[in-house]
Amino acid sequence: MTSSRLKRVEESATIKVSNIATNLRQQGADVISFSLGEPDFDTPKHICEAAADALYMGETHYTPSAGIPQLREAIAEKLRTENQLDVNASNVLVTPGAKQAIFEIMLTVLDDGDEAILFDPAWVSYDSVIKFAGADTVWVPTDPSDSFKPLDLEEFITDKTRLIVVNTPGNPTGAVYDRSILKNIADIAIDHDILVLSDEIYEKIIYDREHMSLGSMEGMQDRTITVNGFSKAYAMTGWRLGYVAARPDIFNGMLKLQSHSVSSATSFVQYGGLAALQGPQQPVTEMVDRFRARRDILVKGLNDIGLKCKTPGGAFYAFADVSEFGDGDTVSEKLLVDAHVAVTPGSAFGESGRDFIRISYATSQENIKEGLSRIESALS
Numbered sequence: 010m011t012s013s014r015l016k017r018v019e020e021s022a023t024i025k026v027s028n029i030a031t032n033l034r035q036q037g038a039d040v041i042s043f044s045l046g047e048p049d050f051d052t053p054k055h056i057c058e059a060a061a062d063a064l065y066m067g068e069t070h071y072t073p074s075a076g077i078p079q080l081r082e083a084i085a086e087k088l089r090t091e092n093q094l095d096v097n098a099s100n101v102l103v104t105p106g107a108k109q110a111i112f113e114i115m116l117t118v119l120d121d122g123d124e125a126i127l128f129d130p131a132w133v134s135y136d137s138v139i140k141f142a143g144a145d146t147v148w149v150p151t152d153p154s155d156s157f158k159p160l161d162l163e164e165f166i167t168d169k170t171r172l173i174v175v176n177t178p179g180n181p182t183g184a185v186y187d188r189s190i191l192k193n194i195a196d197i198a199i200d201h202d203i204l205v206l207s208d209e210i211y212e213k214i215i216y217d218r219e220h221m222s223l224g225s226m227e228g229m230q231d232r233t234i235t236v237n238g239f240s241k242a243y244a245m246t247g248w249r250l251g252y253v254a255a256r257p258d259i260f261n262g263m264l265k266l267q268s269h270s271v272s273s274a275t276s277f278v279q280y281g282g283l284a285a286l287q288g289p290q291q292p293v294t295e296m297v298d299r300f301r302a303r304r305d306i307l308v309k310g311l312n313d314i315g316l317k318c319k320t321p322g323g324a325f326y327a328f329a330d331v332s333e334f335g336d337g338d339t340v341s342e343k344l345l346v347d348a349h350v351a352v353t354p355g356s357a358f359g360e361s362g363r364d365f366i367r368i369s370y371a372t373s374q375e376n377i378k379e380g381l382s383r384i385e386s387a388l389s
């Protein structure tokens with residue numbers, strides 16, 4: 010008795026893997042998980058305190074649907090100074106997580122039969138939400154040897170193309186797009202009058218590279234919908250807090266959806282977000298330094314074993330080519346069953362991920378070393 014709309018969408022493959030790992034754990038197995046999509050660090054203390062203070066001060070009521078004015082203002086200020094986006098608070102919608110923001114964007118801009126472009130491989134939820142919105146996903150191949158940049162993008166544009174989704178630094182590959190790759194995408198979006206969803210949730214988890222916001226490029230301001238949030242940068246996944254900057258018609262569409270569904274992000278959580286933006290940024294730098302050290306151990310270890318993997322420039326994922334040992338699904342299953350190591354098969358992120366596995370290094374160095382040694386034994 011479920012709707013036809015829902016039938017277009019499949020269960021998230023990443024959830025499937027973590028369910029198997031949970032079952033194994035329940036049977037007493039010591040499973041090392043490389044499948045997590047969230048920082049393993051605690052939220053910095055000053056952020057928790059700000060939210061707790063707000064809670065005890067009685068900030069427990071509905072807030073405006075678009076978010077509390079102070080937070081919208083602080084986000085707009087951040088986007089202007091750090092991202093060179095020409096926005097003000099009236100363009101900023103605070104959402105319960107970036108995921109909800111993406112859901113609202115797709116439902117706002119896509120009509121039945123429209124096409125939305127994803128670069129293959131892409132984060133699991135984009136495709137599902139595009140389909141949920143009644144549109145079709147058009148997968149564009151990417152070049153694993155060069156930052157997983159899209160190949161021949163223009164050839165995939167049709168008169169139905171409405172949206173291009175860009176995610177840098179990216180999940181699942183950790184790839185970071187430089188200015189020339191972004192310029193190429195921007196030129197095509199402008200030439201064909203297409204909107205771009207720029208998912209910048211991993212913006213701050215970046216190593217020795219500069220993050221660039223698509224919406225800051227010439228001609229892109231009005232056609233870029235910028236998504237960001239607090240989950241990854243500030244280790245706040247469970248808080249559910251994200252945001253969008255969009256031009257007025259798109260902003261208003263999203264606001265309509267938000268006010269009729271979740272109403273707003275949680276009141277006191279928004280005060281935590283304010284503290285995250287306005288407080289010390291040192292905890293972010295420290296987390297990134299720790300991610301970098303883990304990345305270096307993991308990437309070297311994987312390549313030594315024969316799982317080919319470029320050094321990712323951002324996020325906390327390594328995307329390794331396992332074709333020497335089988336396809337990604339087979340290898341993932343073998344690692345889970347034989348070595349009790351949980352990774353995510355690359356096929357979860359699109360056809361081109363078939364020969365890959367995604368390994369999240371949001372886990373301790375000890376786990377990474379132990380995991381590598383188990384992987385080596387299982388595959389040798």
Ligand SMILES: Cc1ncc(COP(=O)(O)O)c(C=O)c1O
Nearest residue numbers: 046106107108132180238240251
């Ligand atoms: C690329 C990407 N975008 C968005 C999200 C969702 O983030 P949030 O926790 O803010 O909903 C994730 C979470 O895994 C992600 O990987």
